[in-house]
Amino acid sequence: AQSVTQLDSQVPVFEEAPVELRCNYSSSVSVYLFWYVQYPNQGLQLLLKYLSGSTLVKGINGFEAEFNKSQTSFHLRKPSVHISDTAEYFCAVRGPKAGGTSYGKLTFGQGTILTVHP
Amino acid sequence: KAGVTQTPRYLIKTRGQQVTLSCSPISGHRSVSWYQQTPGQGLQFLFEYFSETQRNKGNFPGRFSGRQFSNSRSEMNVSTLELGDSALYLCASSPGQPPSYGYTFGSGTRLTVV
Numbered sequence: 001a002q003s004v005t006q007l008d009s010q011v012p013v014f015e016e017a018p019v020e021l022r023c024n025y026s027s028s029v030s031v032y033l034f035w036y037v038q039y040p041n042q043g044l045q046l047l048l049k050y051l052s053g054s055t056l057v058k059g060i061n062g063f064e065a066e067f068n069k070s071q072t073s074f075h076l077r078k079p080s081v082h083i084s085d086t087a088e089y090f091c092a093v094r095g096p097k098a099g100g101t102s103y104g105k106l107t108f109g110q111g112t113i114l115t116v117h118p
Numbered sequence: 119k120a121g122v123t124q125t126p127r128y129l130i131k132t133r134g135q136q137v138t139l140s141c142s143p144i145s146g147h148r149s150v151s152w153y154q155q156t157p158g159q160g161l162q163f164l165f166e167y168f169s170e171t172q173r174n175k176g177n178f179p180g181r182f183s184g185r186q187f188s189n190s191r192s193e194m195n196v197s198t199l200e201l202g203d204s205a206l207y208l209c210a211s212s213p214g215q216p217p218s219y220g221y222t223f224g225s226g227t228r229l230t231v232v
Contacts, residue, residue: 106221
């Protein structure tokens, strides 16, 4: 079974400061990892994904994440945040095919609310 | 390119009623998944459909059901609504091949059960 733990439920930060949102996962098999962002009253928008290859993944809006297999982590970072980055961020893991032609469900963390203060 | 379309955006129902939610995936996408989002339980997987067949199912009671049509559009149905079914229901589509593609989510349907 897979699980995802987002270590901080809320992260306040000042504008133009760097930020790191932490995510640890648990899985007995190789995984695909994702970060999504959710703005109020909206669905989830994909920020970035790790499938294989380079452990440093660059996404949209200046975000990047580093896959660390030994620490089973996939932390999200941004060197300088903007007010518009205020949102809830979700880390998710998907295992390989669950069987047959199923592509496996996404297991989400509980979310981290990032609040950027002026 | 149109995104994932979910209708309706908002819905208010009474306990005991049933409800049907609709999801139109991105053109060409063959895989559709449904998730329930609540403040207490977070995002939980409901079902996954591919080529009109349910490929995976989450741990929800039988009151929750779904289907997918030949044009990949999907519906989910909840019968005998309970107050606890109040949630944001999100649909996600994926090309389906290969499995490495990420999912694209719709804006969701906000269901309120009173």
